[in-house]
Amino acid sequence: MKEKQETQEMPEAYREMLSRSMLKRYTEADRRRLGMEPTPKTQVYRQGCWTLYRCGTDFKSDYNPVLIIPSLINRNYILDLLPGHSLIEQMKLAGLDVFLIDWGDPDAGMGNYGFDHYVSKWVKRAIRQIKKITGKDQIQLAGQCIGGMMATMYAAHPELKKDLSSLFLLTAPLNLSDSGLLAQWTATEGFDVEKLTAAFQGLVPARFFHASFPLLDPKSQLAKYRKLLENFEMPGFKEIWEALDIWGSDNVDFTKQAYTELISTFYQDNAFYKGEYQVAGCKISAKDIDIPVLSLVARDDHVFNEKAAFAIHECKAAKKGLLDYHVIPAGHVSLIAAHPVRIHTFTLVREFLTRPENSITGAKKK
Amino acid sequence: MFTMGEDMMKQWAQNWEKLMGDHLEKLVHDEKFISGMSKSIAATMTGKAFYSKALDEQMAAMNLPSRTEIIKILQKLTDIEERMIDLSERFEDYVDAQQKKPAAQTAPKTAPVAEKPIPAAPAKEAKAKKQKK
Numbered sequence: 001m002k003e004k005q006e007t008q009e010m011p012e013a014y015r016e017m018l019s020r021s022m023l024k025r026y027t028e029a030d031r032r033r034l035g036m037e038p039t040p041k042t043q044v045y046r047q048g049c050w051t052l053y054r055c056g057t058d059f060k061s062d063y064n065p066v067l068i069i070p071s072l073i074n075r076n077y078i079l080d081l082l083p084g085h086s087l088i089e090q091m092k093l094a095g096l097d098v099f100l101i102d103w104g105d106p107d108a109g110m111g112n113y114g115f116d117h118y119v120s121k122w123v124k125r126a127i128r129q130i131k132k133i134t135g136k137d138q139i140q141l142a143g144q145c146i147g148g149m150m151a152t153m154y155a156a157h158p159e160l161k162k163d164l165s166s167l168f169l170l171t172a173p174l175n176l177s178d179s180g181l182l183a184q185w186t187a188t189e190g191f192d193v194e195k196l197t198a199a200f201q202g203l204v205p206a207r208f209f210h211a212s213f214p215l216l217d218p219k220s221q222l223a224k225y226r227k228l229l230e231n232f233e234m235p236g237f238k239e240i241w242e243a244l245d246i247w248g249s250d251n252v253d254f255t256k257q258a259y260t261e262l263i264s265t266f267y268q269d270n271a272f273y274k275g276e277y278q279v280a281g282c283k284i285s286a287k288d289i290d291i292p293v294l295s296l297v298a299r300d301d302h303v304f305n306e307k308a309a310f311a312i313h314e315c316k317a318a319k320k321g322l323l324d325y326h327v328i329p330a331g332h333v334s335l336i337a338a339h340p341v342r343i344h345t346f347t348l349v350r351e352f353l354t355r356p357e358n359s360i361t362g363a364k365k366k
Numbered sequence: 367m368f369t370m371g372e373d374m375m376k377q378w379a380q381n382w383e384k385l386m387g388d389h390l391e392k393l394v395h396d397e398k399f400i401s402g403m404s405k406s407i408a409a410t411m412t413g414k415a416f417y418s419k420a421l422d423e424q425m426a427a428m429n430l431p432s433r434t435e436i437i438k439i440l441q442k443l444t445d446i447e448e449r450m451i452d453l454s455e456r457f458e459d460y461v462d463a464q465q466k467k468p469a470a471q472t473a474p475k476t477a478p479v480a481e482k483p484i485p486a487a488p489a490k491e492a493k494a495k496k497q498k499k
Contacts, residue, residue: 047451107440107444108440109437109441110444111437121448121452125455181394181395184397185400185404188397188404189397190401190404190408191401192404192408195411196408197411198411199412199415199418200411201418201433201434202437215394216394218386218390219387222387226379
C-alpha cells in the first residue's frame with residue numbers, strides 16, 4: 001500500500017520539478033532547500049560589480065593561496081554547487097586558502113571594458129589584495145572556462161606572471177579555431193558581430209547570448225527531462241539535477257566590449273592563440289607560460305573541444321616538463337559535478353595545488 | 367512502476383526524442399541554416415538599433431537626455447572610479463615602500479636634530495650662572 005502511494009507521489013514531484021525547470025521559476029528558497037554553495041564566504045574586496053571572497057572559515061595554510069577566476073558566462077557557484085559536489089570544498093579540505101572572484105552583474109557603464117581590462121586591472125587588483133591579506137608574494141591562479149583563458153593571459157604577461165607560482169586551468173580554451181560548434185557558427189558567412197550587437201548599449205543581454213547555448217548540444221537538451229524521470233529514484237540525482245538546472249538558468253550579461261572581443265578577436269581572428277592580443281599594452285602568448293600548469297580537459301565538452309585546450313602543450317612549461325595535462329571522460333560541467341568522475345578531478349586538483357613547491361610533475365596525458 | 371500505457375508513452379517519447387535530436391543536430395551543423403539565422407538576427411538587430419536611434423532623436427527634440435547619453439555619463443563615471451582606484455593603489459604602494467625603507471637609512475637624518483638641544487641646555491645654564499655671578 002505504502003509502495004503504491006510512493007509511486008503515485010513520484011510523478012507529481014516530477015511534474016513539479018518539470019514545471020519549475022521549464023518556467024525557470026526558481027527562488028532563493030530552492031537554493032537553500034538544496035544546500036547550494038555550502039562553503040561560507042567572506043567578502044574581502046569589492047569594486048563596482050565584482051567582489052573578491054575568501055572561502056571557508058579556517059585560513060591557515062602551508063601553501064600559496066589560490067585565486068579562482070570563474071567564467072564570465074555563468075555564475076561562479078558551479079565551483080561550490082552542493083556538499084560533496086564542490087571543488088572549493090575539496091580545496092579547503094586539502095588545507096588551501098581559497099579566494100574566489102564573483103563577477104556579479106556588470107552595468108552599462110562597464111560596456112567599454114574588455115578582457116584586457118578584466119585581466120590587467122581587476123584580476124591584478126584581486127591578486128594585490130590577496131597578497132596584502134595573506135602576506136604571501138605569490139599565489140596559485142585557477143581559471144574555469146573563459147576564466148581559464150583570463151588566467152592564461154595573466155600567466156603569459158611578462159610582468160603580471162611574477163605574482164604567480166602555478167596555474168590551474170579547468171576546461172580553458174586557448175586555440176579557438178576549429179574548437180567546436182561555436183567556432184563553426186562564428187566563422188559562418190554573415191556572422192557579423194558588429195551588426196549583431198548594434199542594438200545593444202553597454203551590455204549584451206544574457207538571454208541573447210544564452211539563446212544559442214541549448215543548440216550546442218540539442219540531443220542532451222531533449223534527453224534532459226527523460227533522464228530526470230528515469231533516475232528519479234536514484235539517491236541524490238534529483239538534487240544535483242535541479243542544482244545544475246538552477247545554475248544553468250542563472251545567466252549573466254556580457255559587457256559589449258568583452259562579447260565583441262570573444263566573438264571577433266578570439267573566435268574569428270584567434271588572436272590570443274596567435275599571440276596578437278594585448279594585455280596592459282603588451283602582446284601576450286600562451287606559449288610564454290613557464291610556471292607549473294595543471295590543465296584539465298573534458299573529453300565530451302560541447303562548448304570547447306579538446307583541441308582548444310591542447311594548445312597549452314606549446315608553452316615553455318610543457319617543454320620543461322612542468323605541464324600536467326589530463327583529458328577526463330566527462331562534459332564541460334560534469335567534470336566537477338557528476339558522480340563518480342568528479343572524484344578523479346578533485347584528486348588531481350588537490351595533488352597539484354598541494355604539491356611541494358619545487359616538485360616537477362612532468363607532462364603526461366591520461 | 368509504469369503501467370502499459372505509460373510504457374507506450376515512454377517509447378513514443380524516446381522515438382520523438384531521437385528523431386528531433388537527429389534533425390536538430392543536422393540543422394545546427396548546416397552552414398546555410400546558420401548563415402541564414404545570423405543574417406536574420408543581424409537584420410532584426412539593425413532594425414532595433416535604427417529604432418533606438420530614432421527614439422534618441424525624439425528625446426533630444428524634447429530636450430531630455432536619451433539612454434545613450436545616460437550610458438555615456440555612466441561610462442565616464444566608471445572610468446573616473448577606475449582612475450581613482452589606480453591612484454589610491456599607487457599611493458598605498460608609495461607609502462608601503464616608504465615604510466619598508468630600512469631604519470638605518472632614515473636614522474642619520476633625524477638623529478642630529480633630536481640630539482642638538484641636549485648639549486645646548488647645559489650651555490645656557492652655564493651662561494645664566496655666569497650672568498648671576
